[in-house]
Amino acid sequence: xxxxxxxxxxxxxxxxxxxxxxxxxxxxxxxxLRYQLGWSDRDGRPVRGRRGGKRLRPVLCLATCKALGGxxxxxxxxxxxxELIHNFSLVHDDIEDESPExxxxxxxxxxxxxxxxxxxxDSMHALGRLALARxxxxxxxxxxxxxxxxxxxxxxVRLCEGQFMDLMYQETTEVDVxxxxxxxxxxxxxxxxxxxxxxxxxxxxxxxVVEAIRRCGAYLGIAFQIRDDLLDxxxxxxxxxxxxxxxxxxxxxxxxxxxxxxxxxxxxxxxxLYGKDRLHPRDxxxxxxxxxxxxxxxxxxxxxxxxxxxxxxxxxxxRLPYCDLDEIRQIARxxxxxxx
Numbered sequence: 375x376x377x378x379x380x381x382x383x384x385x386x387x388x389x390x391x392x393x394x395x396x397x398x399x400x401x402x403x404x405x406x407l408r409y410q411l412g413w414s415d416r417d418g419r420p421v422r423g424r425r426g427g428k429r430l431r432p433v434l435c436l437a438t439c440k441a442l443g444g445x446x447x448x449x450x451x452x453x454x455x456x457e458l459i460h461n462f463s464l465v466h467d468d469i470e471d472e473s474p475e476x477x478x479x480x481x482x483x484x485x486x487x488x489x490x491x492x493x494x495x496d497s498m499h500a501l502g503r504l505a506l507a508r509x510x511x512x513x514x515x516x517x518x519x520x521x522x523x524x525x526x527x528x529x530x531v532r533l534c535e536g537q538f539m540d541l542m543y544q545e546t547t548e549v550d551v552x553x554x555x556x557x558x559x560x561x562x563x564x565x566x567x568x569x570x571x572x573x574x575x576x577x578x579x580x581x582x583v584v585e586a587i588r589r590c591g592a593y594l595g596i597a598f599q600i601r602d603d604l605l606d607x608x609x610x611x612x613x614x615x616x617x618x619x620x621x622x623x624x625x626x627x628x629x630x631x632x633x634x635x636x637x638x639x640x641x642x643x644x645x646x647l648y649g650k651d652r653l654h655p656r657d658x659x660x661x662x663x664x665x666x667x668x669x670x671x672x673x674x675x676x677x678x679x680x681x682x683x684x685x686x687x688x689x690x691x692x693r694l695p696y697c698d699l700d701e702i703r704q705i706a707r708x709x710x711x712x713x714x
Contacts, residue, residue, distance in 0.1 A: 375711040378704035381433050387447070388432045391454040395505050406482055406494040407501075410461050416485050427477060430598070430709075431456045431569040437701045438570040438587060442694065444577025451508035452522060452572035458502035459526065460565055463533055465495035470541060471622055502526070506572075514576055522575050529568035536560025543625040547633055547645040554630045555596065562602075563595025570594075586688055593685035598709045600627045600678040604671060605714065607662060620658045623648050627677065628670035629661075636668040675710075682710045 392411065396404060408414045412426025432453030439449040467473070468481040469488050475481055483491035506526055509519045539557040543549045570591035574584045603626035606619040619626050629648070633641050644664050647657050665671055686706055689699055 375708055375713060377428055377712075378701070378708055380437055380701045380705060381428055381430075384433045384436045384446070384453070385429050387450055388429055388436075388453050388457065391450045391505070392457065395454060395501060395508075403490075403493060403497060406486055406490065407461075407498060409485075410465060410476075410482050410494060410498070412477060416480070426461075429457060430705075431460050431566060434566060434591070434594075434702075434705060435569040435573040437705060438573030439577045440573075441689070441698050441702050442574055442577035442579055442583070442587075443697070444573070446573075448509070448512040448514060449573050449576040451505050451512060452576060453569070454508075455502045455506040455526060456565060456569040456572065458498045458505055459530055459533075462495045462498040462502065463537070463565070465491055465498065467537065469495075470537070473618065473622075499530070509576070512576075518575050522572050525568050525571050525575070529564045532560040532564035534560075536562070536564065540624070544623045547648055549625045549630050550634045551627070551630050554625060554627055557625075558596050558599045559592060562599040563592045566595035566598060567591030583692065583694075586692055590685045590688040593681045593688065594706060594709060597678040597681035597685065597706075600674050600681070601710050601712065603627050604674050604678075605712075607665065607671065620661050621653050623653070627674045628665045631670045631673055632665055632668045635673075636664070636670075640664050640668055678710045682706050 393413075396407065405414070405418045408418070409416060410426070413420065415421050435453040435456055436446040436449055440446040464476060465482050468476055469483045469491055473481055474484050481491075482494055486494070503523070503526070506522055507519065509522060510516065514522075536557050536559065539553075540561055543553070543557065567588050568591070570587045571584050574587040579587065603619065606626070607628060618624075620629075629644070632644055636644065644661065647653065647661055650657065653661075686699070686703060689697070689702060
């Protein structure tokens with residue numbers, strides 16, 4: 375499924391906001407940042423067809439602001455902020471997982487080393503806070519700017535909590551679906567939820583509206599992660615590349631579902647495979663067959679769609695006369711049907 379038109383419409387303005395924030399920052403540190411954002415190659419040369427991802431989080435921020443009757447352009451600093459925080463987490467995640475690639479290119483740490491990559495990630499986090507402060511220049515009242523800062527900081531902490539659990543779970547097979555969902559609520563859903571909350575704050579939403587949007591974003595974030603788990607597995611099933619999640623012994627939804635709901639025999643075999651110090655391509659193939667046999671892939675997609683429906687139900691429940699949900703619905707559908 376192709377991204378809805380909202381991505382193309384908002385992305386250009388998000389890129390301009392990010393570029394303006396980095397204007398005049400030209401040392402080697404910022405070369406790493408521009409590379410991570412997909413603007414340049416490893417030597418600092420601009421690249422055609424920028425490769426920094428779809429910018430889902432900033433798009434959700436702006437689309438939420440618009441859906442709630444706000445001027446989405448006022449929310450551009452917030453959209454830039456969540457994208458920078460997201461990339462901070464990606465740079466650190468690649469180091470922690472020793473992932474060699476990001477967006478089909480060498481990861482920052484593979485080019486410049488882990489120490490400098492940590493500097494790049496940390497600076498992106500700080501720049502995210504500076505980006506958010508620019509809301510004042512868009513005539514957002516100071517109390518709302520401070521509120522937005524609290525939301526962003528809280529999401530950053532919860533993101534780190536989720537990442538901690540993700541790494542911890544790699545060392546054990548004693549992980550059930552409930553534990554998986556707790557991890558995802560931090561690792562993935564926290565920032566997606568925050569992006570939508572920031573859009574609601576800028577649009578003038580009160581505490582009740584912003585809380586409802588938090589729940590909507592949390593459901594959508596869980597749906598996004600479950601779909602992401604399936605996309606990683608689809609690469610192994612189609613023979614394209616060995617599943618990175620399986621090789622890293624990640625406790626994705628299909629894995630924890632199979633461990634919890636599969637037969638005792640399949641659960642033992644899966645636990646034995648995941649207990650190996652190193653998995654080989656034939657192990658990956660066997661894991662994917664087990665997941666298919668116990669229906670874990672079907673259950674994963676059904677659950678993703680269920681959470682997506684819950685997310686839209688929250689929005690519908692607001693019953694605000696000025697709500698325009700067309701874009702949000704299109705984005706939500708993309709979240710659970712995308713192929714990449």
